[in-house]
Amino acid sequence: MIPIVxxxxxxxxxxxxxxxxxxxxxxxxEAGQLFTLLGPNGAGKTTTISILTTTLSPTSGxxxxxxxxVVTQASQVRQQVGIIFQKPSLDQNLSAEENVRLxxxxxxxxxxxxxxSLMPREYKNKIDExxxxxxxxxxxxxxxxxxxxGMKRKLEIIRSLIxxxxxxxLDEPTVGLDPASRRNLWEYIRRVRAENGTTxxxxxxxxDETEDSxxxxxxxxxxxxxxxxxxxxxxxxxxxxxxxDAADRAALRAELAGLxxxxxxxxxxxxxxxxxxxxxxxxxxxxxxxxxxKTHNPTVEDAYLAIVEEQQ
Numbered sequence: 001m002i003p004i005v006x007x008x009x010x011x012x013x014x015x016x017x018x019x020x021x022x023x024x025x026x027x028x029x030e031a032g033q034l035f036t037l038l039g040p041n042g043a044g045k046t047t048t049i050s051i052l053t054t055t056l057s058p059t060s061g062x063x064x065x066x067x068x069x070v071v072t073q074a075s076q077v078r079q080q081v082g083i084i085f086q087k088p089s090l091d092q093n094l095s096a097e098e099n100v101r102l103x104x105x106x107x108x109x110x111x112x113x114x115x116x117s118l119m120p121r122e123y124k125n126k127i128d129e130x131x132x133x134x135x136x137x138x139x140x141x142x143x144x145x146x147x148x149x150g151m152k153r154k155l156e157i158i159r160s161l162i163x164x165x166x167x168x169x170l171d172e173p174t175v176g177l178d179p180a181s182r183r184n185l186w187e188y189i190r191r192v193r194a195e196n197g198t199t200x201x202x203x204x205x206x207x208d209e210t211e212d213s214x215x216x217x218x219x220x221x222x223x224x225x226x227x228x229x230x231x232x233x234x235x236x237x238x239x240x241x242x243x244x245d246a247a248d249r250a251a252l253r254a255e256l257a258g259l260x261x262x263x264x265x266x267x268x269x270x271x272x273x274x275x276x277x278x279x280x281x282x283x284x285x286x287x288x289x290x291x292x293x294k295t296h297n298p299t300v301e302d303a304y305l306a307i308v309e310e311q312q
Contacts, residue, residue, distance in 0.1 A: 002067060003028035004167055004199045005035070005052065010061035012047050021047045023222035024061065031166075032197045033214040036204070038304055044222040045203045046086065049171050052201070053083050066166050079107070082165035084156050086172045088149075096140045096147065097127060100159045107163040116141070130158040133188045135181060150176040157185060161192065167199045168192075174206060182206075207301035218304060234298045242271040242279055245292035252288045259285055268292055 005028065012022040022044040029035040039045050050056035052063055054074040062069065068076040090099050097116055104123065105112050113119050116127075131137040134154040144152065153176045160168060168189075174182045186209065192198045202209070210216060216233050218225045226233055245268040246252040256263050261282060262272040273279045279295065 001030070004031040004033075004066055005029035005201065006062075006064045007048075007052070008062050010048070010051065010063055011059045012044075012051060012056070013059045020059070020222050022051070022058075025219060025222070025224045027217050027224065027227060029167075029199060029201065029215065031199055032193065034193065034200045034202065034212060036202045036210045036213040036216045037219065038203070038207075038210065038216060038300075039219040039225075042221075043219045045219065046171060048219075049083075049085075049169050049201070049203065053081055053169055054078055080166045082160035082163065082168045084153075084160050084168075084170050084173045086175065088152050088156065090144050090152055090155060090159075092144050095143055096136070096155050099144065099155060100127060100162055103159045104162050109163055126162060127158075130161065130188075133184055134158060135184065150178065150181065153177055154181065154185075164196055165198065167201060170200060170202045170204075172204055173202070174204070174209070207299070207304055210300045213300075216300065230300050234300065234303045240273050240275070240279075240298060241296050242269075242273055242282070243292060243294040243296065244269045244271060244286075244290055246288045246290050248288055252286070252290075255286055255288055 007028070008026050009024045010022055010026070011020055011024050013020045025044075025048070037045050037048065047056065051058050052065060052070060054070050054077050057071060062071075064070065065077045066080040068080065070077050091102070094102065101113075101116065101119065101123075104110055110120060110123055116124070127140060128137065131140045134157060136151055136154050136158075139147070139151060144155070147155065153173070157173065170189075174185060177185065189200060193200060202213070204210065211230060213230055215228065216230055217227045218233070244252070249269075252269060253265075256269065256271065259282065264270050271282065273282065283293070
């Protein structure tokens with residue numbers, strides 16, 4: 001199966017720059033995946049998304065979306081994607097609904113209608129559904145100028161989904177949203193993926209949002225540092241361990257040595273494990289009564305911070 005997003009040796013150097021913003025990166029995204037691109041500020045994330053969404057030309061290399069080349073077939077690429085950029089891109093002179101309607105008309109979903117009341121029932125239902133999910137149903141006909149930053153972000157999300165894109169690019173999509181709105185947004189995105197098979201290409205600084213990713217790609221200084229599932233990224237970089245202790249430390253030390261466990265005393269016992277099954281077997285085999293038992297399961301955030309610190 002051909003990947004929905006395919007990037008090969010993609011490079012971008014801005015004029016008068018001493019180094020490449022994106023430096024020969026390659027990766028592929030399968031259809032329907034939640035793909036997360038991570039990296040510190042200036043790593044090349046936004047430049048990569050800008051190239052993939054045809055708003056910036058690469059210096060060299062190739063990129064294809066749904067089989068279409070981002071340079072030579074830019075118009076076809078734009079038909080396949082929805083985009084939420086970091087910076088707002090709304091028309092301040094229109095109402096919220098008018099912004100969405102203009103987007104839908106430009107994508108050829110409906111013929112031009114000068115008023116919401118003249119739009120097809122399907123469009124009206126979609127506006128009602130999306131505005132309700134994101135909590136702006138009562139504001140959808142108000143001028144954009146009256147919206148807060150968070151409300152504008154919600155509107156951009158509605159607009160990006162109205163034409164049911166094959167690939168949804170989310171560049172810091174939940175910046176400015178309160179926790180309830182963040183949760184509602186991700187619930188809706190999960191539903192869109194399940195119902196429509198939409199591929200989601202995400203960048204975010206909320207690293208808890210990456211735990212459900214199918215694939216994570218971490219870049220730094222324009223280069224790919226690591227690529228894989230969340231578990232693969234975590235397992236290659238961060239150790240898993242148990243923290244245990246007992247009143248009779250000598251007995252516990254002897255048991256751990258007898259079981260061949262790898263441990264250090266800090267002063268509690270830090271015992272290295274590979275997975276939950278190994279931890280379960282080890283704990284079952286220990287007969288010394290324990291006074292402390294804690295597990296350390298690395299998160300994507302742990303792995304990300306380790307990578308960034310290693311690259312500095």
